[in-house]
Amino acid sequence: MGFILKRVAQMVAVILAATFLAFAAMNSLGDPLFNVVGFHASVDCDAVLAGEIEDVSGQGGTDVGDCEVVEAAREKYHLNDPLPLRYVRWVGDVVQGDLGVSFKNSMPVTTIIGNRIPKSIFLMVVAEIFALLIAVPAAIRAAYKANRAFDKSATVSSFGFISLPNFALGVILFYLFVVKWQIFPSRYEDDDFFSRLRSTVLPAMTLALPLAATYFRLLRTDLITTLQEDFVLMAKAKGLSDRWIMFRHVLRPSLFSLVTVFGLSTGGLIGGALVVEQIFVIPGLGRTFVEAVIRDDFPLVLGLVTVISSSFIAINFIVDMFYSVIDPRVSRET
């Protein structure tokens, strides 16, 4: 129990540090007010209110009235408080499930994210399933007859897929299956589960193939290494069937690096999903994110960064926990 509690505390600390970094960077480098009051946000309003400068823009734009709007907005968003205080207040809101209101359309950020996130999660889950369905059987087959034709061709093509950037693969698949053969729809259809699945197959494949290549290479190497252990020889000597040895004795101890990379790759998968959503026009988190960034929608960007990096950290945490299920020695060591 102590082990798990320690890791949970660690995870929360990292999430806090990461969000603080994003919060601080966006507050000091970006202009959180730009979307609320427009150009006037950049004006030195203290000076205007004190009557020192009259026309800052040189176009007769900024006067005392505008500056009162700016002041009101600063007051409303608590921008006059010091940064740490604002961060603490923000965390307080987030804990209560309030990520603020989008500057763009005044919708709560949680609602926007809530609407978009299922599509992205669905895409990533389907992609991981595809990747594992391709990689695990292929790796078992390749390791079983190492250096034979299947192993060699699978190893070579896996190298190709690792080097093919996901957007390039996406464009190629889009060209072949949507433009040329018109097997899949060109727009994202979301009428029922089936149409959603149909619209997700190609983008999921785009994410899955490079991923499967990575998984394949790892698992194949680990399987081959495990196959040389003495206990395999022992099992063989006992007369157990190859199938039994492979699935009951060899597979489980070989899963270790696969699980690690499964966790690490979620980061790449999230990034990849952002890009792939652009190519296949999926209204998921990725598109929302890009739109929010382009519009400088401060609360939405911050909310998305928080949600995405927190889930990334949480996934890695779960993967970490999963180690101790595969290999109980892990929890005793730490």
Place this chain on the structure above:
Amino acid sequence: MKLNLTTTKRGSKGLSPQDEDSSLIDDEKREKRKIGFGFWVSIGWMILVVIAAFLAPVLPIPDPDQTGAGGRLDAPNWDNWFGTDTNGRDMFSRTIWGSRVSLTVGFFAIVFGFAVGGPLGIVAGFFKGATDKFLSIIIFILFAFPGLVLALLIISLLGQTLAVVCLTIGIIGVAPVARLARAITISISEREFVAAARILGSTNRRIMIKEILPNVTIPMGALAFLGMALAIVGEGGLAFLGLSVEEGFSWGKMIVLGSASRTLQKAPWVSMFPIGIMFLTVMSLNYAGDRLRDFFDVREMGIGGG
């Protein structure tokens, strides 16, 4: 069914009986000693690409922005090897010119990642203790952001210039570089020559620069190739998010332009040629990096994020 039971065990020093037929592990070991023909092919391709990028202004190719270098959306022909795009611009010329931005990003991002991550990792691995804890936490927090999310955030704040794109991708590279440098440093600082230098009265700084740095640099070379591949791909990903360099064009931006539905339908070559060249370049970098890694036997090449 017969299991491929090989009798030599990786890591065991000849404890298990050697078998007559060469097992897979033996093959791999034998390959390991030679860097192989493929490595030189990869290097050759890279040199070709780099030379073409450098010589772009003097090569006898049309101006990449000149409209009407051919018809609109011409298929590849003798005048326009890679065809032309929607504005009748020569795709072969654009592919060469586009490589300048992509390669610049790949190169400088890696330089930045190494310049920052290398010292971080060496210092953390050398001093251990509190310094290591502190630096490891920083590295850990950098790892907490999915790469592209971090990039999106930084570029949106700092603007879409070439320098910012290089810097951003470089920052993403800091954490993996630092982690590997730390791991190698820890293993090296136990070695005799470090102890000898210390007994001779060398300062920590001297030991780090004269003894450890050279030994860290060589195996890290493999990471440089792999990282450059990731950086070039990363720039392409940013292009798809509309966040790559604003001025000029890169392979990524060319692929984005060519992947519009209508262009793709009428003229797939507009996107497929940049994809092909980018693929070959990334594959060469990956392959060369892979071979070097095997050659120097570097373990723990964690390159997370994307």
